[in-house]
Amino acid sequence: MEEKKIKRVLEIIPAFFSWLVIITFVVSFAFWPRGAVILLMVYLIYWTLRLFYMSILLVIAHLRMRRKRDWDWEKIIRSLKSSLQWDEVMHAVLYPVYREPASLIVESLQALAGVNYPKNKIMVILAGEERERGVEEKLGRIKNKFKDIFFDIIITIHPKDLEGEIPAKGANSTYAAKKLVEYLREKKIALEKVVVSCFDADTRPHQNYFANLTYHFLTYPKRYQASFQPIPVYSNNIYKVPALARIIEMGSTFWQLVESMRYEKFVTFSSHAISLKTLVEVDFWPVDLISDDSLIFWKCFLKFRGDYRTLALDVPVYMDIAAGKNLWETLKIQYLQKRRWAQGVENFVFLGINFWKDKELPLSLKISKLYQLLDNNVNWATWAIVISIISPFIITAGNLTMKDSLVLFNLSYINNIISHALVFVIVLSILISWEFLPLRPLHLSRLIYISFILQWLLIPLVSALLGSLPALDAQTRLMLGRNVSFYYTPKGRYKEGKREKVDLTL
Amino acid sequence: MKNKEDNSFLAFRRFLFWIFVASFFIFTPVIVLHSLGYKFDKKHKIFVKTGAVFIKTTPAKTVIYWKGERLKNLSPCILRDILPGEYKLRIEKKNFYPYSLILKIKPSEVKTVEVTLLPKIKGFDKADVECNVYKFFYTRHFFREKILLFTSCGLYTLSPDFCSIHHIGRWSLGAAVLSSIVGLRENNQTIIFWSHNAAWRITKTTKSRSEILPELIYKTNEKINDIFFALEGRYIIVWDGLNIIALDSRFPQAKFNLYQLKSVNAMVFYSSGSDTLYIKDKISSNHYSLFETKLSRLIYGREKN
Numbered sequence: 001m002e003e004k005k006i007k008r009v010l011e012i013i014p015a016f017f018s019w020l021v022i023i024t025f026v027v028s029f030a031f032w033p034r035g036a037v038i039l040l041m042v043y044l045i046y047w048t049l050r051l052f053y054m055s056i057l058l059v060i061a062h063l064r065m066r067r068k069r070d071w072d073w074e075k076i077i078r079s080l081k082s083s084l085q086w087d088e089v090m091h092a093v094l095y096p097v098y099r100e101p102a103s104l105i106v107e108s109l110q111a112l113a114g115v116n117y118p119k120n121k122i123m124v125i126l127a128g129e130e131r132e133r134g135v136e137e138k139l140g141r142i143k144n145k146f147k148d149i150f151f152d153i154i155i156t157i158h159p160k161d162l163e164g165e166i167p168a169k170g171a172n173s174t175y176a177a178k179k180l181v182e183y184l185r186e187k188k189i190a191l192e193k194v195v196v197s198c199f200d201a202d203t204r205p206h207q208n209y210f211a212n213l214t215y216h217f218l219t220y221p222k223r224y225q226a227s228f229q230p231i232p233v234y235s236n237n238i239y240k241v242p243a244l245a246r247i248i249e250m251g252s253t254f255w256q257l258v259e260s261m262r263y264e265k266f267v268t269f270s271s272h273a274i275s276l277k278t279l280v281e282v283d284f285w286p287v288d289l290i291s292d293d294s295l296i297f298w299k300c301f302l303k304f305r306g307d308y309r310t311l312a313l314d315v316p317v318y319m320d321i322a323a324g325k326n327l328w329e330t331l332k333i334q335y336l337q338k339r340r341w342a343q344g345v346e347n348f349v350f351l352g353i354n355f356w357k358d359k360e361l362p363l364s365l366k367i368s369k370l371y372q373l374l375d376n377n378v379n380w381a382t383w384a385i386v387i388s389i390i391s392p393f394i395i396t397a398g399n400l401t402m403k404d405s406l407v408l409f410n411l412s413y414i415n416n417i418i419s420h421a422l423v424f425v426i427v428l429s430i431l432i433s434w435e436f437l438p439l440r441p442l443h444l445s446r447l448i449y450i451s452f453i454l455q456w457l458l459i460p461l462v463s464a465l466l467g468s469l470p471a472l473d474a475q476t477r478l479m480l481g482r483n484v485s486f487y488y489t490p491k492g493r494y495k496e497g498k499r500e501k502v503d504l505t506l
Numbered sequence: 507m508k509n510k511e512d513n514s515f516l517a518f519r520r521f522l523f524w525i526f527v528a529s530f531f532i533f534t535p536v537i538v539l540h541s542l543g544y545k546f547d548k549k550h551k552i553f554v555k556t557g558a559v560f561i562k563t564t565p566a567k568t569v570i571y572w573k574g575e576r577l578k579n580l581s582p583c584i585l586r587d588i589l590p591g592e593y594k595l596r597i598e599k600k601n602f603y604p605y606s607l608i609l610k611i612k613p614s615e616v617k618t619v620e621v622t623l624l625p626k627i628k629g630f631d632k633a634d635v636e637c638n639v640y641k642f643f644y645t646r647h648f649f650r651e652k653i654l655l656f657t658s659c660g661l662y663t664l665s666p667d668f669c670s671i672h673h674i675g676r677w678s679l680g681a682a683v684l685s686s687i688v689g690l691r692e693n694n695q696t697i698i699f700w701s702h703n704a705a706w707r708i709t710k711t712t713k714s715r716s717e718i719l720p721e722l723i724y725k726t727n728e729k730i731n732d733i734f735f736a737l738e739g740r741y742i743i744v745w746d747g748l749n750i751i752a753l754d755s756r757f758p759q760a761k762f763n764l765y766q767l768k769s770v771n772a773m774v775f776y777s778s779g780s781d782t783l784y785i786k787d788k789i790s791s792n793h794y795s796l797f798e799t800k801l802s803r804l805i806y807g808r809e810k811n
Contacts, residue, residue, distance in 0.1 A: 038538055045534050053526045057519075261519065263512065406558055409616040410541035413584075 003353065008481075010352040014345050014374060015479035018381040018472055025390045033398060037407050040394055041414060043386060048418050054258045055425050061257035061312075062432050065231060068314035073211030074116050082218040089121065089214050090151070090189060092180055092196045092276065096127040096172040098488050100201040102138050104320075106145065107236075111204030111318075113149050117211055123151040127176030131160040131167065154183055162287075169488075170292025173198055174284035181280060192224070194276040198285075198293075202236060202320040203271045212315045213273055224281075225308045227297055228273040229266065231256050233316040233436045239444055241323040243455035245330050248338070248466045249321045250433045260312035265372055267347075268297040268310050271317050291344035298347055302354050306365050316436075322489045333489060334466050340487040342380065342474035348373045349478075381471035384463035391415065426456045543614040545587045555613035559585040563597055564622045571596040597621055603632040631668050635659075640684035643699075645692050654697070656684050661708070661718055674708075675718035693735045696755075698723070698742065700730045705744065707758070723758035724751075734776040736801050743783075743801070745774045750783075752805055764804050769794070776801065 029036035077086040093112060097105060105126070113119065126142065128135035136157060143153045158175040165171040177196065184191060195217055197205075206212075209230060217223050234249035259266050268274075270293055279285075282299045285292040301308045322337045324330045351373060355366040395415060398408040430453055440448065543556045561570060563581040570577045572585060573593055581597065590613045598604040602623035609617055624632065633639070637659035644653055644666075655662040660676035686701035697708045699720075706720035724730070728747030736743045742753040743764070750765040767774075769788035776783050783801045788794050 038542075041538055041541060042534055045537060046530060049526050049530050053522065056522065261515075264516075404615045404617070406543045406614045406616045407541045409558065409560070414537065414541070 003356075006356055007349060007353055010349040011481070012479045014348055014377045014381075015472075015475035017374065017378045018475055021378065021382045022385060022390070022472075025386060025394070029394055029397070033394075033402055034405065034407055036394055037398060037405070037411050040386075040391055041407075041411050044391065044414065044418055047383060047387065048421065051422065051425055055428055057258045057261040058254055058432065059428065061231075061261045062435070065257070065314055065316070066435065068212075069206065069208065069316070071208070071314075073208045073215055073315075077211055077215050077218065080215070080218055084193065084218055086214050086218060087118075087121065088193050089217060090194045091117075091122045091210055091213070092125060092194055093122060094125045094127060094173060094176055094180070094196055094198045095201055095203075096169050096176065096198070097132075097135070097139070097201045098129045098169075098172070099132055102142060105139075105142055105201050108199070108202060108204055109142065109146050113146065114207060115205055115210055116207045117209075117214075119149050120151050122210065124153045125156060125176050125180055126153065127156045127158060127172050129158050129160065129167075129172055154180065156180075165287040166290070168287075168290055168292065170285040170289065170295070171287040173292060174287050177276070177279055177284050181276070184276070191280060192275065192277040195228070195273055196276050196279055197271070197273040199271045199317070200319060204236060204318040205230070206315040206317065208315045209313070209317065212313050216311050216313060217275070220311060222307070224275050224278045225300070225304050226275075227268045227300065227308075227310045228313055229256075229260070229268050229310050230271060230273075230313040231260065231316040232270050232319055234319050234321045235436050235438050236318050236320045237323065238321060238437065239441055239448065241321045242327050242330050243451055243458060244327075244462050244466065245321050245323055245334050246452075247455050247458060248334060248462050250429070250436070251463070251467070253436065254429065254432070263309060263312065266310040266312060267294050269293055271319070272296075272310075273313075274300075286350075289346055289350065290340065291346060294344050294347055295350060298351055298354075301369075302351075302358070306361060306369075318438075331466075335470050336487045337489045338466055339470035339474045340489070342377075342471035343478075345373075345377045345471075345475050345478055348377065377471065377475065381468050381475055384460075384468035385472070388460040388464040426459065429456055554589060556587045556589055557611040557613055558588060558616040559595070559609060559611065560616055560618045561585070561595070561597070562618065562620045563599075564620075565599065565602075568597045568599040568602075568623065571598070595619065597623065599623055601626050604634060605636055606634055607636050633664055633668050634671055635662055635664070638681075640681070641687045643690040645690070647692055647694075654690060654692075656687055656699070658684070675716060677718045677720060679720065689730075689732060691733055691735060693739050695739060696735070698733055698735075700724075700733055702729050703727065705730060705733055707742075721758075723753060724761070732774060735778060736776060737781065737805065738778075741801075741805060743776055748772075750774060750785075764801075 025036055025039065028039060080086060095105065095108065109124065112122070112124070115122075124146070126139045128139050136155070139155045143155060147153055154176075156176040156179045158172040160167070162171070162175075180196070181191065184194060195213060197209075197213070199205075213228055213230075216226075216228055220226050231253060233253050234246075238246055256269060272293060274296065278300060279296075282296070282303045284296075286295045286299070289295055297308070297310060322330075322333045324333050348370065352370060355361065355370065395408070395412055398405070398411070402408055433452070437452070440446070539553075543558070544553050545556045546552075547554045561581045561583055566582060567580040570579065570581060570583065572595060574596075577583070577585075588611050590611050593609050593611060594606065595609050596604060596606045602625055605621050605623055607619070609619065611617060626632075633655070635655060635657060637657035639655055639657050641656040642653055643656075644651070651666050653664040653666060655664055658681065659673070661674040663672045663674060664670070683701065687699050688701060690697065690699040692698075695710055697710065699706055699708075703726050704722060705724040707723045708718055708720050723742065724744055724746075726744075726746045728749070731745040731747075733745070734743040735741075736752070740755055742755055742758065744751045744753060744761075748767040748770065749763055750767065751761050752764050754760045765785070767785070767787050771794070772788065773786040774783070781801050783799050783804065785797045785799075786794055787797065
């Protein structure tokens with residue numbers, strides 16, 4: 001009973017603070033406009049400094065990745081001296097799929113087949129859901145196409161409506177991983193030599209992905225107390241989607257790059273890798289929560305008493321930007337996807353409950369981790385709303401009601417200076433995002449690059465609409481106890497409103 | 507190797523982090539206090555609250571004189587850290603008439619000055635008065651000639667060549683009163699001005715003053731045609747309709763009729779030099795004649811009576 005109460009309190013806290021930030025500005029402007037202006041000034045200065053700090057980390061992360069991405073990692077691992085040899089390591093690539101078109105999965109496997117790594121060290125698990133009609137046949141056809149390339153391709157079909165599970169990716173992944181364990185035991189392959197990469201159906205690893213992953217797995221002293229996180233780059237279909245979707249996904253890449261520099265706070269996200277031994281020890285991904293990708297990290301963190309970290313890989317993985325047939329559908333899909341990502345706020349509740357139960361972990365560690373999660377989530381839900389909506393509102397309304405006030409006059413002046421200073425951040429974003437652009441399809445004019453530059457002017461609108469608003473939505477639903485089902489982001493390539501046909505031959 | 511690299515990067519990040527934290531805690535209070543108008547007065551070693559002025563002109567790029575000193579910046583511009591008080595602002599641009607005004611700056615407030623300069627009309631000089639001018643009178647007192655301006659900001663005296671201007675003071679007279687003023691007389695001590703049915707007096711003083719309080723000395727339902735100083739300013743003679751009335755300068759409420767005119771077409775003139783009152787008045791139905799008398803005889807004769 002007490003646990004229920006604590007859980008309920010923890011569910012309320014993030015939204016409470018997020019709304020407190022927003023309401024404080026609005027209410028203080030109504031009753032004490034000068035105070036609101038001063039508060040806004042402090043907030044703008046704080047965020048400007050924070051953005052500059054993050055920009056520095058972004059540049060360092062980007063340069064590091066650029067420097068190391070194209071090294072001959074296969075050569076490096078061949079010459080490594082380690083307790084475990086590189087060729088003893090097996091890679092299991094897990095693709096939980098649900099309603100993705102076969103063409104998309106084939107493209108992902110084609111990319112997998114093109115990596116600089118012996119394919120006989122890679123096994124593929126295609127994890128389908130029973131609730132998808134025709135999935136067995138679909139996955140069977142795909143397996144036939146690639147069966148002679150990899151060590152093996154295993155198909156698992158996750159039964160629907162299992163007790164204690166919600167229909168989510170984590171449940172499917174866990175079922176598939178358990179089947180993998182059975183398979184490996186049959187084949188007498190030691191679990192501690194297997195690294196599982198849990199990908200999305202559209203994930204295409206960089207050609208050096210496995211070599212780099214093997215390198216980090218072999219060289220990190222506590223390899224079974226670490227997850228391995230590549231930088232997700234959403235560029236597979238970047239030339240085919242609206243600008244709004246491009247910049248919000250690029251923002252996600254930037255965020256991951258920044259977080260990779262803060263390794264003590266780095267948490268797994270989306271496609272990631274983990275030792276199978278560790279996965280078994282922590283009982284796999286959660287089957288009853290939505291944000292399986294980050295929760296697996298926290299499960300491991302708790303299991304190993306805080307002595308667990310996420311290592312940033314030096315190579316990216318390439319994924320699709322979620323898009324629909326048209327702009328409106330794309331906006332809707334993006335909003336729902338970002339809301340699902342923001343449902344990671346449940347990590348705060350998960351961690352809080354477990355910290356409450358665990359009397360041995362140091363209090364300082366508990367506070368710092370809970371604060372980390374709370375800070376991330378509250379900032380995510382508020383920063384763009386305050387800067388893009390509340391700030392212009394206060395300046396405009398203030399010019400009508402307190403036009404002669406020096407502090408308001410100076411706020412407009414400071415806002416102007418900050419906007420000019422942030423041009424530097426936008427230029428930086430353009431330069432770094434340029435690095436991630438794949439080759440332009442020949443049928444597209446070079447003029448498209450103008451849109452890739454001008455798109456960054458949409459930042460104020462996009463960051464509020466597809467950044468903070470979905471996060472606030474997710475937190476508020478959690479606060480109100482409204483359960484939200486797992487949103488399967490539809491993946492597919494569209495051209496002129498029709499799904500594209502892809503050549504399935506190899 | 508990995509740990510070494512991690513540790514050195516962690517140290518660098520921590521250093522960077524604390525630099526930003528320190529920047530936040532140092533710069534934020536400074537920026538906020540400065541935005542509120544606070545400025546450290548090095549001389550008195552205290553914080554004072556200042557104001558600001560935002561000057562916007564049409565056309566732009568005008569020369570600005572603040573407290574008589576030319577500023578480096580052209581308009582539009584912002585003047586910050588101004589201590590509360592009154593300041594003279596002058597805006598100039600070639601081929602435009604200059605514009606001057608007195609600004610009152612309050613603490614923590616920004617005064618916005620939006621000025622449209624008047625293009626110069628070739629051959630014409632403009633008086634350097636920015637207030638609304640209702641009336642002007644060209645006066646000659648002994649050998650001194652000057653122009654008295656009745657404006658919305660108060661009374662000004664102007665030299666005939668427009669070179670020098672002096673603001674005597676502000677007043678609270680409204681537009682209706684100022685527009686109705688029809689005459690003015692001046693002597694060493696006093697200025698009297700009148701509309702058709704009221705007359706006011708301002709006593710001259712060598713001290714500068716911010717506000718003038720014109721004294722209402724006469725009111726009538728008839729029509730004031732003229733007013734004269736008489737007997738070295740001891741009396742004020744008012745030609746009001748058909749009456750010639752004398753007011754004691756010291757006690758204007760004490761007034762008495764000197765003469766009753768017979769016609770509204772009468773004319774009255776007083777020569778202070780010879781103390782002679784000239785009156786053109788009707789003597790029969792269509793016949794007018796001119797009369798003269800010594801005013802002192804009229805007044806003192808009256809007093810005797």
